[in-house]
Amino acid sequence: MTAQVIEPAVGAVRPLIEVDAVRIGYPGRVAVERIDLTVAENEFVSIIGPSGCGKSTLLHVLSGLNEPLDGAISIRGREATGEVGSRLRAGYVFQDHRLLPWRTVAQNLDIAMKNAGVPKAEWTGRRARYLALLHVAEYENSFPMNLSGGQRQRVSIARALAVEPDVVLMDEPFSGLDEVTARTIRKQLDATRSPHDPSTVFVTHSIREALFLSDRVVMLSRGPARVIKEITIDLPRPRVYDDPRLVVLEQQVVAEVLQQWEIDTDSGEQP
Amino acid sequence: MTSITLAPPGAAAGSRARVQAALSAAGVLSIVAVWWIAGDATRFLPGVGEVFGSLPTFLSSPLVWQEAALTTWRVVCSLAIGFVLGTAAAVVMTRMEFWGRVVGAYVAIATAVPSTILALLALFIFRKSDAGVVFVVAVTTFPFIAVLLREGLRSLSGNLDEMTSVYRFGRASAVRHVVLPQVLPYALTALRNEYAHAWKVVVLAELFIINSGMGWQFSQAFDRFQLQRVMHWLLLFVAILLVTEYLIIRPAEQRALRWKERE
Amino acid sequence: MTATLTPPTTTTAPGLSPRRVRRKWPGPAIGAAAWLVAAVLALAVWEAVSRASGQWVPSVSEIADSLTTVLSGPQLLDDGLVTLRRVALVTAASVLGGTVIGLAAGFCWPLRAFLRPILVIGLAVPDLVYIIMAILILGATETSGMVAITVAIVPLVANVVIAAVTDRDTSLDEMAATYRFGRWDYARHVLLDQLKPAMAAAVRTGFAFSWKLVVLMETITTPDGIGARIYEAFRFLRPQDMIAYALVFIVVMKFVEWVIVLPLRPSARR
Numbered sequence: 001m002t003a004q005v006i007e008p009a010v011g012a013v014r015p016l017i018e019v020d021a022v023r024i025g026y027p028g029r030v031a032v033e034r035i036d037l038t039v040a041e042n043e044f045v046s047i048i049g050p051s052g053c054g055k056s057t058l059l060h061v062l063s064g065l066n067e068p069l070d071g072a073i074s075i076r077g078r079e080a081t082g083e084v085g086s087r088l089r090a091g092y093v094f095q096d097h098r099l100l101p102w103r104t105v106a107q108n109l110d111i112a113m114k115n116a117g118v119p120k121a122e123w124t125g126r127r128a129r130y131l132a133l134l135h136v137a138e139y140e141n142s143f144p145m146n147l148s149g150g151q152r153q154r155v156s157i158a159r160a161l162a163v164e165p166d167v168v169l170m171d172e173p174f175s176g177l178d179e180v181t182a183r184t185i186r187k188q189l190d191a192t193r194s195p196h197d198p199s200t201v202f203v204t205h206s207i208r209e210a211l212f213l214s215d216r217v218v219m220l221s222r223g224p225a226r227v228i229k230e231i232t233i234d235l236p237r238p239r240v241y242d243d244p245r246l247v248v249l250e251q252q253v254v255a256e257v258l259q260q261w262e263i264d265t266d267s268g269e270q271p
Numbered sequence: 272m273t274s275i276t277l278a279p280p281g282a283a284a285g286s287r288a289r290v291q292a293a294l295s296a297a298g299v300l301s302i303v304a305v306w307w308i309a310g311d312a313t314r315f316l317p318g319v320g321e322v323f324g325s326l327p328t329f330l331s332s333p334l335v336w337q338e339a340a341l342t343t344w345r346v347v348c349s350l351a352i353g354f355v356l357g358t359a360a361a362v363v364m365t366r367m368e369f370w371g372r373v374v375g376a377y378v379a380i381a382t383a384v385p386s387t388i389l390a391l392l393a394l395f396i397f398r399k400s401d402a403g404v405v406f407v408v409a410v411t412t413f414p415f416i417a418v419l420l421r422e423g424l425r426s427l428s429g430n431l432d433e434m435t436s437v438y439r440f441g442r443a444s445a446v447r448h449v450v451l452p453q454v455l456p457y458a459l460t461a462l463r464n465e466y467a468h469a470w471k472v473v474v475l476a477e478l479f480i481i482n483s484g485m486g487w488q489f490s491q492a493f494d495r496f497q498l499q500r501v502m503h504w505l506l507l508f509v510a511i512l513l514v515t516e517y518l519i520i521r522p523a524e525q526r527a528l529r530w531k532e533r534e
Numbered sequence: 535m536t537a538t539l540t541p542p543t544t545t546t547a548p549g550l551s552p553r554r555v556r557r558k559w560p561g562p563a564i565g566a567a568a569w570l571v572a573a574v575l576a577l578a579v580w581e582a583v584s585r586a587s588g589q590w591v592p593s594v595s596e597i598a599d600s601l602t603t604v605l606s607g608p609q610l611l612d613d614g615l616v617t618l619r620r621v622a623l624v625t626a627a628s629v630l631g632g633t634v635i636g637l638a639a640g641f642c643w644p645l646r647a648f649l650r651p652i653l654v655i656g657l658a659v660p661d662l663v664y665i666i667m668a669i670l671i672l673g674a675t676e677t678s679g680m681v682a683i684t685v686a687i688v689p690l691v692a693n694v695v696i697a698a699v700t701d702r703d704t705s706l707d708e709m710a711a712t713y714r715f716g717r718w719d720y721a722r723h724v725l726l727d728q729l730k731p732a733m734a735a736a737v738r739t740g741f742a743f744s745w746k747l748v749v750l751m752e753t754i755t756t757p758d759g760i761g762a763r764i765y766e767a768f769r770f771l772r773p774q775d776m777i778a779y780a781l782v783f784i785v786v787m788k789f790v791e792w793v794i795v796l797p798l799r800p801s802a803r804r
Contacts, residue, residue, distance in 0.1 A: 085439075111444060115439050143530045295647050299655075301648075372564060372565055383788050388780045392777070394768075395773045396590065475750070489660075505659065508663075509655060509659060513655075
């Protein structure tokens with residue numbers, strides 16, 4: 001008789017982040033009315049929504065820059081509302097790179113790693129690995145001002161990865177780039193996905209970009225935002241940006257979501 | 272109807288730079304030329320030849336260099352104090368609501384007091400001492416430094432602040448890598464401006480307050496109606512000022528801001 | 535630059551950009567209170583310094599007495615007007631000279647290159663030395679002193695104007711060229727408005743330095759004027775009179791400066 005190996009049910013693994021009925025905003029203004037969201041380990045989740053709907057403020061909460069007005073956030077199954085900043089290590093990629101222009105690329109990464117508590121011995125190795133991953137290894141000793149927009153953004157992503165965070169937060173990282181550069185970086189991001197990647201929460205207003213990159217896409221309404229719909233994308237990687245399945249999916253999403261966003265506008269819910 | 276035209280964009284930068292250099296040299300020569308002519312015209316102004324002829328004798332006297340060194344030392348000390356006070360004032364003005372305004376009031380008053388009056392006052396407070404000279408120069412320069420540094424602190428990028436929050440920068444890291452580099456251009460401008468300013472005020476302070484230094488030498492030469500001596504001291508003064516400014520301060524400024532260059 | 539929402543953040547790492555503090559009191563009240571506290575503190579420190587220095591530094595009450603004497607004397611008006619006249623003349627001369635040079639150099643780069651060393655050296659010479667040289671060469675008259683000061687201030691004003699002209703937004707020049715603006719239209723509609731802040735800065739600079747240097751000149755050369763009174767009080771070892779005159783003078787000058795600045799205040803960006 002063979003011993004039965006009991007595998008733990010997949011659902012028993014607690015997700016990395018659970019956002020439960022959270023309301024986000026600033027005094028006098030609610031940005032996100034209600035959001036429920038789970039982010040599993042190694043999962044790539046995109047948040048899409050019209051401009052100004054509060055997507056970025058959600059990232060602010062996940063990075064610890066802001067606190068929810070209402071609701072609860074758990075990290076790895078334990079309650080963490082109010083302490084998200086100290087419990088979750090985040091790597092943040094801003095829309096404008098926010099590299100220190102007066103420090104070289106290498107120094108930018110080193111300073112971030114230092115403040116994340118990474119031991120000095122590991123800096124060189126991580127720098128080399130992540131800069132190479134983003135195809136900017138040769139610019140290690142350059143100043144950001146001497147790089148192109150796309151290269152700066154890659155360095156910004158490398159910095160986020162170098163601190164080996166629990167979650168990578170990306171706030172419309174490619175909307176400031178030209179389409180060709182953006183496509184190249186997206187393709188490379190997709191191609192380098194591995195099971196050891198940190199979870200990623202990716203905010204964008206481009207539906208196709210979201211569908212291309214993610215495992216799951218969450219659609220928000222106009223502000224004060226709430227979740228309209230969630231889609232899981234089962235396509236295997238590496239994906240093709242112009243894959244007909246993605247195109248069809250995009251059309252469906254656009255049709256449905258545009259309708260919803262117009263309803264919101266008509267009903268007077270202005271951001 | 273004649274319309275305005277723009278300069279042709281393709282004008283070679285190199286040749287223009289050469290023309291500029293030539294013109295600047297011509298500018299210097301024109302000063303010498305005017306001096307030459309004026310020297311012949313009035314009997315009170317010594318000619319170029321006279322002054323430069325007796326210059327080596329003047330410069331070979333160790334007393335001259337002692338006095339120059341003394342004045343230089345006073346400038347450096349006063350400027351250092353001015354920077355300390357100016358930085359402290361700027362920080363308080365930026366970070367504290369009420370006391371910031373109190374300090375702001377003092378800064379405003381300090382910019383209003385003419386250095387002449389300050390020098391006379393310092394004589395009563397400090398009597399004839401180096402402290403008086405340093406006091407005058409420091410108090411005259413610190414408000415301008417404070418104003419510039421406050422501008423710098425006000426203009427700190429909120430964007431970079433967010434980035435340092437997200438990446439959990441410690442205070443030391445944030446100040447060293449984010450705040451200081453942003454304030455540095457303002458500090459360098461303050462240094463450049465107030466360095467020249469300090470030199471002009473120190474001469475005045477020395478004249479009124481103390482019996483040593485270049486200001487005193489100017490006053491002595493003036494009292495004895497020795498215009499040639501005045502010219503000698505003036506040449507030395509301007510030489511020291513310009514040499515230190517262009518060989519020390521500006522290169523330091525260039526080096527500190529080299530990250531801005533685009534290749 | 536994209537406009538970003540900068541809400542009051544609750545940050546875990548220390549925020550170093552200027553705080554957005556919620557005020558309990560209205561702005562002007564805080565300003566007035568701050569000046570009051572500043573004045574009280576200053577007077578207290580002054581009194582302490584006065585006691586510590588023995589007889590040398592006059593006490594606050596002595597200064598107050600001198601102040602009343604000075605303010606009630608008829609001499610103040612005479613001297614004051616003399617000084618004001620000189621300040622006005624010097625301001626006018628230096629602003630005019632500096633503006634002419636500044637505009638010419640600002641628009642003509644060869645002239646700018648030629649003048650640069652002259653301006654640099656001109657600024658390097660201490661004001662005091664200009665006055666000394668003027669006296670030695672031209673004699674100890676009021677005119678020579680004022681000429682000296684004007685020569686000292688002109689490079690400053692010129693630099694301010696040159697900076698304003700060269701830093702202006704030249705993208706509008708391109709626009710004017712493509713729309714074939716005539717010279718007159720260009721000057722009137724594009725240049726003039728851009729030069730207004732330059733002119734305002736020139737006048738402010740010129741005036742600010744004028745009165746400070748006129749005081750210096752008066753202590754050294756002429757027998758009349760506020761500066762002369764100040765120096766007199768200084769020589770006769772009456773520091774309380776000296777301070778009294780100085781206070782009156784500075785207050786009046788700052789007031790005039792404020793009045794001048796009012797209509798010249800940079801208008802709101804369109």
